[in-house]
Amino acid sequence: MLKDKVAIVTGASKGIGFEIAKEFAARGATVIVCSRNMADAEKSAGLIKGKVYPEQLDVTSPPGVAKFVNHVLDTHKRVDILVNNAGYPFDRKIWFKKFHKVTEDEVDRVIAVDLKGTFRLSQAAIPLMIKKGGVIINISSTPAISGHTEGAPYSIAKAGIIAMTKHIALEYGNKNIRAYTLALGNISTEATFDSMTPAEKKRAAAENSMRRWGYPKEVASVAASIAEDSFSFATGNTIVVDGGAVLL
Ligand SMILES: NC(=O)c1ccc[n+]([C@@H]2O[C@H](COP(=O)([O-])OP(=O)(O)OC[C@H]3O[C@@H](n4cnc5c(N)ncnc54)[C@H](OP(=O)(O)O)[C@@H]3O)[C@@H](O)[C@H]2O)c1
Numbered sequence: 001m002l003k004d005k006v007a008i009v010t011g012a013s014k015g016i017g018f019e020i021a022k023e024f025a026a027r028g029a030t031v032i033v034c035s036r037n038m039a040d041a042e043k044s045a046g047l048i049k050g051k052v053y054p055e056q057l058d059v060t061s062p063p064g065v066a067k068f069v070n071h072v073l074d075t076h077k078r079v080d081i082l083v084n085n086a087g088y089p090f091d092r093k094i095w096f097k098k099f100h101k102v103t104e105d106e107v108d109r110v111i112a113v114d115l116k117g118t119f120r121l122s123q124a125a126i127p128l129m130i131k132k133g134g135v136i137i138n139i140s141s142t143p144a145i146s147g148h149t150e151g152a153p154y155s156i157a158k159a160g161i162i163a164m165t166k167h168i169a170l171e172y173g174n175k176n177i178r179a180y181t182l183a184l185g186n187i188s189t190e191a192t193f194d195s196m197t198p199a200e201k202k203r204a205a206a207e208n209s210m211r212r213w214g215y216p217k218e219v220a221s222v223a224a225s226i227a228e229d230s231f232s233f234a235t236g237n238t239i240v241v242d243g244g245a246v247l248l
Contacts, residue, residue, distance in 0.1 A: 002227060003028035006076045010059055010121060011086030013040040015189035016139065018047075019216035020083055023224045025050030029081065032072055059086045059117030069124040078132065081227050082125040084118040084161075085139045088154070090191040099152045107153040114157035115164075122168060126177065133176030135227045138165050140181045142246045145238065158183075162238055169236030178235040180226050185242025188213040209244035 007024045011017040013035035025031045025048050033048065034057040035041035041054035053075070057068045072079060088110040094102065118138050125136065143151060144158035161181060168179035186192065186204040193201060193213055205212050222241050225231060240246050 001028050002081070002224065005029045005080040005227070006032070006072070006078050007081035007083065007227070008032045008034065008072065008079060008121070008125070009083045009085055010034045010057060010117070013037070013044045015191055016184070016187055016216045016219050017083070017085040018044050019220040020085060020223050021045075021052065022048045023217065023220035024081070024083075024227070025052050027224050027228075029227075030076060032076075034068075034086070057086075059084075059121060060112045062120060065120045065124055069121075069128070073128060079125050079128045079134065080132070081135045081137070082121055083137045083139070083223060083227075084121055086113055086117050087139065088113040088157075090195060092195070094153060095151045097152075102152055107156065110153040111157045111160075114154070115160045118161050118164060122164065126168070126172060129177050130172070130175050134178075136165070136168055136177065136179040137223050137227065138162075138179070138181045140183045140238070142183050142185050142240060142242050145183055145240070145248070146246045165238070166236045173235055178226075178231070180235070181238045182219065182223060183238050183240045183242070183246070184214070184219060185240070185245055186213050187219055187241075188215055207245050208242055212243060214241065214243055 002024055007029045009017050009021040012021040012033040021031045021033045030051040033041050033045040033052050033054050036058045038056040045052040045054035058064050094106045122136055138161045140158040140161040143155040148155055165179045165181040219241055
């Protein structure tokens with residue numbers, strides 16, 4: 001159970017972040033449901049039963065992140081769990097470009113959300129976890145481990161997240177702060193499955209041993225389980241959730 005825990009989930013308006021927020025709330029946590037747009041955060045929080053608080057958060061804004069974390073601390077007095085889920089929107093124009101055609105601006109835009117957003121929120125949350133411990137879960141992707149023929153800016157940003165998780169785990173293990181990377185395979189969301197052609201969907205499903213797409217709730221259940229106190233003697237891990245394709 002996650003009773004008495006305060007959890008921040010970035011990018012929780014839809015997709016995987018929404019399901020993580022829902023699962024955390026179902027396990028008893030107080031959940032801060034974040035979106036860049038307050039109306040979307042409110043709408044999503046309204047669909048979740050339990051102790052949920054919508055908040056506006058753009059992870060690319062340093063003053064916005066500082067203001068957000070102070071506000072959460074003022075309101076809830078603690079932060080126990082941080083899930084860095086916010087990701088740059090799936091953009092076919094960037095994704096299908098060959099490596100040598102990708103622009104620096106495209107790399108910067110993806111890094112600003114996925115990598116630096118994760119960095120900013122983690123830096124802001126760690127001081128609040130140092131006394132009582134905490135859990136940081138960073139959402140990455142299997143191409144960050146295995147490489148891929150598409151989406152280089154994304155793989156680059158997501159690979160940095162794996163290194164960041166390891167640093168946090170090693171630097172703060174003695175403060176009872178645990179950190180994990182979830183490296184996801186093809187998870188069916190509006191951003192991915194719903195935007196693909198039937199042929200692309202089929203090809204993606206064939207990539208893993210289960211021959212199917214994963215569901216956001218399957219990621220949410222892993223995230224909630226590792227956030228629980230009983231997951232106590234593992235940290236720094238990259239946990240692959242991909243139906244059996246990339247095996248570590
Ligand atoms: N679906 C997959 O197959 C898959 C595979 C591997 C990894 N992942 C990763 O899993 C995470 C969720 O993916 P998803 O498929 O659920 O994508 P999604 O539906 O596009 O959700 C992404 C979330 O990120 C938020 N976001 C985007 N830019 C932001 C910013 N600057 N500041 C704060 N929040 C921001 C969006 O919220 P608002 O628009 O409401 O602000 C949205 O809720 C991402 O990190 C993604 O890279 C997904």
